[in-house]
Amino acid sequence: MTEKKEFDVLVIGGGIAGEESALNLANQGYKVILVEKDLSLGGKMIHLSKVFPTLDCAACITTPKVSETSRHPNISIYTYSEVKDINKKAEHSFSATLVEKPRFVTDACTGCQLCEEKCPVVVDDQYQYDLVGRKAIYVPFSIANPRIAAIDIDNCSLCGACEKVCAAGAIDFSMEQKESEIHVKSVIIATGYNLFDPTLIPRYGFGQFKNVITSMQMERQLVPTRPYNNVLRPKDGKVPDNIAYVLCTGSRDESVGNPICSQVCCMYSTKQAQLVMGALPMADVTLYYINIRAFGKGFEEFYQQGKGMGVEFVKGKVGKIEEKNNGDLILRYEDIESGKVMEAEHDMVVLSVGLQANADYSELFDNVKIEQDPFNYVNQVDILTSPSATSIPGVFVAGTASGPMDIPDSILSAGSASAQTAGYLKGGAK
Ligand SMILES: Cc1cc2nc3c(=O)[nH]c(=O)nc-3n(C[C@H](O)[C@H](O)[C@H](O)COP(=O)(O)OP(=O)(O)OC[C@H]3O[C@@H](n4cnc5c(N)ncnc54)[C@H](O)[C@@H]3O)c2cc1C
Numbered sequence: 001m002t003e004k005k006e007f008d009v010l011v012i013g014g015g016i017a018g019e020e021s022a023l024n025l026a027n028q029g030y031k032v033i034l035v036e037k038d039l040s041l042g043g044k045m046i047h048l049s050k051v052f053p054t055l056d057c058a059a060c061i062t063t064p065k066v067s068e069t070s071r072h073p074n075i076s077i078y079t080y081s082e083v084k085d086i087n088k089k090a091e092h093s094f095s096a097t098l099v100e101k102p103r104f105v106t107d108a109c110t111g112c113q114l115c116e117e118k119c120p121v122v123v124d125d126q127y128q129y130d131l132v133g134r135k136a137i138y139v140p141f142s143i144a145n146p147r148i149a150a151i152d153i154d155n156c157s158l159c160g161a162c163e164k165v166c167a168a169g170a171i172d173f174s175m176e177q178k179e180s181e182i183h184v185k186s187v188i189i190a191t192g193y194n195l196f197d198p199t200l201i202p203r204y205g206f207g208q209f210k211n212v213i214t215s216m217q218m219e220r221q222l223v224p225t226r227p228y229n230n231v232l233r234p235k236d237g238k239v240p241d242n243i244a245y246v247l248c249t250g251s252r253d254e255s256v257g258n259p260i261c262s263q264v265c266c267m268y269s270t271k272q273a274q275l276v277m278g279a280l281p282m283a284d285v286t287l288y289y290i291n292i293r294a295f296g297k298g299f300e301e302f303y304q305q306g307k308g309m310g311v312e313f314v315k316g317k318v319g320k321i322e323e324k325n326n327g328d329l330i331l332r333y334e335d336i337e338s339g340k341v342m343e344a345e346h347d348m349v350v351l352s353v354g355l356q357a358n359a360d361y362s363e364l365f366d367n368v369k370i371e372q373d374p375f376n377y378v379n380q381v382d383i384l385t386s387p388s389a390t391s392i393p394g395v396f397v398a399g400t401a402s403g404p405m406d407i408p409d410s411i412l413s414a415g416s417a418s419a420q421t422a423g424y425l426k427g428g429a430k
Pocket of ligand 1: 038271
């Protein structure tokens, strides 16, 4: 480890909150290093279809932001990289180790994807949430930034087909992990959230019944670069005509260790229901919910718009999902108004999975400890008057790393984190 790099601020996480924080500070003249563990910038937002309550195209909003971040002269971006061993040496002085993982493809890559055509290995595509396959060498997705391929070395057969076809000579199997030391004056944690894993509720059948999918898989089916040519049932490719949503899957549920509300599922399910009705005008869509939480600006109107379009809202708690031989699904649920157990048949079920803490950040620090809240999110030590402050002076939090929130609130939170960071750099706020 030889190279030393110096910046004003380290931003960890390249989702919308990390990008917004980095841009705010870079525009004020601060030098920012943005470290993203994935192959591309954009976080979860870049995988969404449209956004509630305006139904604007998610990619159209987020790609200009990604592009502005990636071109800013004051921002140095490290994708497919992580930081570790963050040490606080003094006020305004942190050191850390930057780990750059090997892609086995150099920056000479033009993103032409000829290598993908020749690669013989097919594995699940994590960017299509496993609905379809990808090759062992792959450009993550069409609007990835940077648009550079990577080799998934764990699944690569080392056949060399990619090397033979690459006109840019970008394949380099000798690449190794690189470590360097970085020095910064302040840190922003923007590591985002994890999706709830629905296999933790086996009675819903996710992973056993192919026509039970997650809301993120439905997001992918609704984007223009979707895995199939329409919204389809994964089991048999049939166009569904009676789709159910199970809200609060893994949220407000003590039994799975996540008692809190995920804040976005009521609205993203209402959004998807409207988009599904646009894609499949003959389809019936039913949302099973405990309470509809439409608390934000324009949310109640958006909910009423869904009702007006014919989306059926059933106040019911789904207990179990069973599969019939033809792949259709039987939902057993408690009708909350009558207290009766009811049954309904649907040909596809979408689990509206909740948001969970990504506790990655807690492992990053060495000589200082970052406090977690009771739900494993970054603890906001002064949530009412200084919501971005953490238990470590000079370390701030942005976006869903501090708790579930939607995109506008993540952007507001990033505004607060970057303003507080700028104040700290000037010798003010902690
Ligand atoms: C199905 C679904 C639909 C949604 N639809 C909407 C919608 O229509 N409108 C809306 O407002 N909101 C919606 N949301 C919520 C939206 O996804 C979040 O509000 C937003 O993505 C939060 O951004 P973020 O930057 O905080 O986190 P993320 O998007 O999670 O980004 C965090 C980034 O940090 C990176 N990272 C994590 N750990 C590390 C590490 N250790 N080192 C480096 N990098 C790291 C991750 O790879 C990621 O790129 C939806 C959510 C879901 C699940």
